[in-house]
Amino acid sequence: MRNRTEKFSLYPHREKRFIPHAKNGAKTQSEKDKKHTQTKRGAYNIVMEKSLNKRAEALKKCGAKVKYGVPAFSAFGSGGIVSEAVYPVDGYSLSKTIKLLKGEKYVVLGGATNVLFPDGVYDGTVIVTTAAKDFSRKGDRIYCAAGARLPDVVGKCCNCALSGLEQLSGIPGSVGGAITMNAGAFGREIAELITRVDAVTSDGEVVALSPSALEADYRHSCIGEKGLTVLGAELRLTPSSKREIRACIDGFAERRRTGQPQGRSLGSVFKRADGVSAGYYIERAGLKGQKSGGAEISDRHANFIINSGGATSADFLALSELAKREVKERFDIMLEYEVVFL
Numbered sequence: 001m002r003n004r005t006e007k008f009s010l011y012p013h014r015e016k017r018f019i020p021h022a023k024n025g026a027k028t029q030s031e032k033d034k035k036h037t038q039t040k041r042g043a044y045n046i047v048m049e050k051s052l053n054k055r056a057e058a059l060k061k062c063g064a065k066v067k068y069g070v071p072a073f074s075a076f077g078s079g080g081i082v083s084e085a086v087y088p089v090d091g092y093s094l095s096k097t098i099k100l101l102k103g104e105k106y107v108v109l110g111g112a113t114n115v116l117f118p119d120g121v122y123d124g125t126v127i128v129t130t131a132a133k134d135f136s137r138k139g140d141r142i143y144c145a146a147g148a149r150l151p152d153v154v155g156k157c158c159n160c161a162l163s164g165l166e167q168l169s170g171i172p173g174s175v176g177g178a179i180t181m182n183a184g185a186f187g188r189e190i191a192e193l194i195t196r197v198d199a200v201t202s203d204g205e206v207v208a209l210s211p212s213a214l215e216a217d218y219r220h221s222c223i224g225e226k227g228l229t230v231l232g233a234e235l236r237l238t239p240s241s242k243r244e245i246r247a248c249i250d251g252f253a254e255r256r257r258t259g260q261p262q263g264r265s266l267g268s269v270f271k272r273a274d275g276v277s278a279g280y281y282i283e284r285a286g287l288k289g290q291k292s293g294g295a296e297i298s299d300r301h302a303n304f305i306i307n308s309g310g311a312t313s314a315d316f317l318a319l320s321e322l323a324k325r326e327v328k329e330r331f332d333i334m335l336e337y338e339v340v341f342l
């Protein structure tokens with residue numbers, strides 16, 4: 001990853017150059033030409049810098065930080081460069097950022113635990129919500145901002161003696177990502193606990209969604225297809241004892257430790273097919289342990305592709321497409337991706 005970043009420069013014109021001069025101080029014709037080109041280039045640089053600064057200023061006014069040429073940062077550890085990454089500080093800043101970027105190519109990400117970046121350049125803007133992580137509690141209800149990490153939220157609920165989210169404690173993503181994907185585990189889906197989702201449309205209008213308006217289904221909600229961005233959500237939980245909640249969390253963590261691989265992955269690659277784990281079919285197709293470059297179908301859970309060192313997104317894709325083909329051929333079942341491709 002480091003090598004890739006070092007080689008790639010989005011703004012090569014910003015690099016310092018050494019310009020030689022004649023010993024007596026006079027300039028040769030070729031040096032004069034160089035100087036001329038340099039002046040033109042310099043003027044171009046100033047225009048570029050000005051427009052970038054203007055953009056960064058506008059984003060700053062939204063309360064967001066901006067970085068250019070950021071290495072891809074998915075949980076799988078593959079991918080090239082993101083040309084522009086924007087980090088709103090809270091839900092308000094997130095909604096203002098979306099309004100500012102209206103009509104542009106952007107994607108909103110939380111923990112990037114379910115997305116595969118391209119190996120080259122992602123040329124849109126990636127809006128990262130992880131700094132918007134407020135959490136508050138009122139009675140049996142909690143409110144979490146989109147970027148709050150699920151494991152942190154579950155821990156806080158345990159401290160408040162509120163039960164309901166224990167099954168989701170091992171899901172490494174954000175609340176916004178979990179609502180978008182309707183994440184779930186051990187028989188519990190996040191949508192079951194939601195009482196309201198605050199979101200912003202691609203036009204920048206803030207809306208409140210009732211649980212039914214979310215159209216939640218197995219690993220699906222309407223958020224993605226309606227171009228909405230989750231700002232935060234209210235969930236209703238059940239009062240319980242801290243000790244019982246902690247015991248449940250530990251029990252589910254143990255089940256994950258024994259049933260799932262430890263390496264870098266994006267969790268389940270495919271959705272269940274007719275209620276049966278995609279891993280069942282992939283295992284029966286004899287693909288456990290199959291490798292492509294640095295990617296490998298896990299020996300422990302065939303629906304996980306792990307990065308066993310230096311895997312690219314192309315390696316991931318080669319394996320997942322192989323699994324799809326083999327399962328279709330042997331069982332006449334078309335697997336559907338759970339992982340999102342940028």
Ligand SMILES: Cc1cc2nc3c(=O)[nH]c(=O)nc-3n(C[C@H](O)[C@H](O)[C@H](O)COP(=O)(O)OP(=O)(O)OC[C@H]3O[C@@H](n4cnc5c(N)ncnc54)[C@H](O)[C@@H]3O)c2cc1C
Nearest residue numbers: 110111112113114173174176177178183184185229230267
């Ligand atoms: C080790 C491991 C175990 C996992 N186990 C499970 C599991 O048991 N159950 C399960 O369901 N998933 C599991 N996952 C997958 C993943 O963690 C979940 O889908 C999680 O909810 C994704 O959250 P995220 O913040 O990482 O989303 P991201 O990966 O950042 O994004 C996922 C999708 O949601 C969209 N999105 C993210 N935030 C927002 C927002 N604020 N508004 C609108 N759209 C948004 C993105 O554009 C993208 O389409 C696992 C992943 C790993 C790596």
